[in-house]
Amino acid sequence: MANIGVLIETSDNEVKKANFGVISAARGEGGNEIFGLVLSSDAAPCKEAAQEYGVQKVVGVSAEGADIGSSPDLQASALADATEHLGIDVLFGLSSAQGKDLLARVAAILNAPLVMDCVGVNLTENTVTKFHFAGKTYASIKVTGNRWVCGIRPNAIEARPAPCEAEVISHQSAVQDPGRMKIREIKKGDSEQVDLTEAEIIISGGNPMASAENFKILYDCAEVLGAAVGASRSAVDAGFAPHAIQVGQTGKTVSPKLYIACGISGAIQHFAGMKTSKTIVGINKDAEAPIFNKCDYGVVGDLFEVVPALTEVLKRG
C-alpha cells in the first residue's frame, strides 16, 4: 500500500472540478491511502467534494505564523514538508498554471523526479503517458525513485466517483519564508474566462478573424456554450488576441471535450496544441483547407455567418 497525495486546487473556497480527474488517477488500482492536500489552515470546506472521489484524509497545509498566500517559496516548502511528514510516496496535482509552478518547486525541494502534463498513469509500474512535441508524439515515461511528483493535464483523465467518509486533519509546517520573493499584486485580465488548459470546450479563431473586435462573435458563442476562447498563432501575432489565449506548440496545449476551430487552416504547430481534443470541429471558407482531413466535423462556410448562426441555435437550446 502506498500513500498518495493530491494537491487540491480551490477557487473561491470551492474545489475546482478539474481536481476530480486527478484524484481518480491517484486512486490507481485501489488499496492506497489517498491524502488530499489543500493550501489552507482549514480544509473542512473541501471535505465533501474530496470524499466523493475517494480522498480519505483531507489535509489543510499551512505555515506556522505566516500567511502563505503571497509566497510561492513558502507554499512549496510547506507542501514539501507535509509530503515528507505524511510519508507520501507519489504527489499528484493538476498541470495547471498553479500546479505547474508548485509541483515543480516541491519536486526541486525534495529532489524527487517530476513528470508534468501527464494524460495517463500506471501506479503499479510507475509509468506515465504524456506527449512530446505537444501533440505530435505520445511518450511513455518510466519513473524510478521512492518518491515522485506527477502533474495531470486537466480533463485528460475521467473523474470517477468513489464515495468514502473523509477525515479532516491539518499540517502546520514550521518552515520559514526565505523572504526573497513576494507576490505584490494580482492583475486580473480583461476576460473572466477560465484558463484554456482547464476549459472543457474551446472555440478558437484564426487569422481570418481580421481584428480584435471581431473576436466578439467567438466570445458571444463561448458564453452560450460555457466555453473559453482561443486563438491561432497568426491571429496572436497579428495582434487580434493576447498570447495568453494562443493554442499551439508555442502556446497552450489543450485537450478539451470539444474544440471548434474557426478560420484555422490546420498548421502543424497549431494542431500539435489541440489534436488531443476529444471532438474537433473545423469551420473554414476554403473547402480544401487541410483541417478537413484531420477533424471530426467540417463546416465549409464563412465563419462570420456560421458562428452567429451557431450561437442562435445554441441559445434556443
Place this chain on the structure above:
Amino acid sequence: MHLFKNTDKCQALFKNVHTNPADILCKKSLKTFSSFIKLESFKLATDCRVIIEKSYKLENKPKKDVDMQIYVCVKHVPDTAVNIKVTGKDSFDESVDFVINPYDEYAIEQAVQIREKEGGEVIIVTVGKEAALKTVRSALAVGGDRGIFVKTDAHFLDSTLVSQAIKKVIEDDGTPDMIFTGKQSVDAEGMQVHYRLAAGFDMPIASDVAAFSMSDGKVTVEREVGGGTREVIEMSLPCVVAATKGLNEPRYANIPSIMKAKKKKVAQFDIADMGLDSGSDGAELNELRPFPDKGKAKMIEGTPAEMAEELVKLLKDEAKAL
C-alpha cells in the same frame, strides 16, 4: 560575527541586526547582500561592519572585472513547423530543422536588453548533442557574448541531470546575477529544469514571465497564470527568470552579427567527463509513439443556419460533446 552565506538562513538572524550590532562576514557579493537587505527593509546598525570575503572564490575566474553576469539557458529543439517521425523505440528522425527553443528567444532578448542598459555580459549555456552547437551560435548572433556548450550523446535526458550539468558549468564559470530560461522546451516539455536550477543555486524563481523590470537591485516580473490574469512578483537578486511569449520582441540576427558570432568564444565540455551523479532516481523516456491525426471530417452542408442546426445535433447526439 554573523555569517552571510545563505539568504534562507539569514532572514531570522538579520531581523535583529540593527538592535544587536555585530560584524557580518559576507560570503556572497556585496550586490547580493545589499539587495537582500533592501528587499527585507532591514536596517544595519551604524557600527556594524560588513566584510566581503568573496574574493576567495573569484581569484581564479576569468573576467572578474565584469560587472553583471547573466546566464541564459538555451535548448536546441526541432522547429515547431516540422512533423516528427518516430524512428525507433525512443528516437525520432533528427534530420529535420532544429532551432532555438522558441521560449528561450525571449530569455536571450531580455538578458541582452539588460546588458545593453546595465553593462556586464550575457553567457549562453546549452546542453545537447553535437549539432546543438549551432543553437549556441544562433544565440550568440542575437546578442550573447560567449557560450558554454555541454555535449551529450542523447537528445532526451533526465531533467535532474541537465540541471546539475548547467549548475556545474555556471558555478565553475562565474557568479550569476541572473539566470534566464524559457518556461519550457517545446520538445520534451519537462517544465522543470529552471526550478531545479533555482533550488540548486538557492535562488528565487518566477516562471511564465511576460513582463520584466529591474531597479535598486530588485526584479519585478509579471507571471501569466491563465485566463489573462497575471501575478506581479518581486524578487531579490540573484534569481532565475523563465520567459514566456510576450516578454519582448526578440531581435533577428543579421549577416554581420552572424559573422561576429562565429568568432565568439564557446567553452565546450562533455557531460560524461563532468563527474555528475544524479543518482538512480529519475524519469526516463521508455517509448515514443506517433499520435495519429483524426481522419477525414464528416462534412456538413447547407445554408449557415442549416449547418449550425445540423452541427449542434451531431455534437449532442453523435459525439456527445454537448
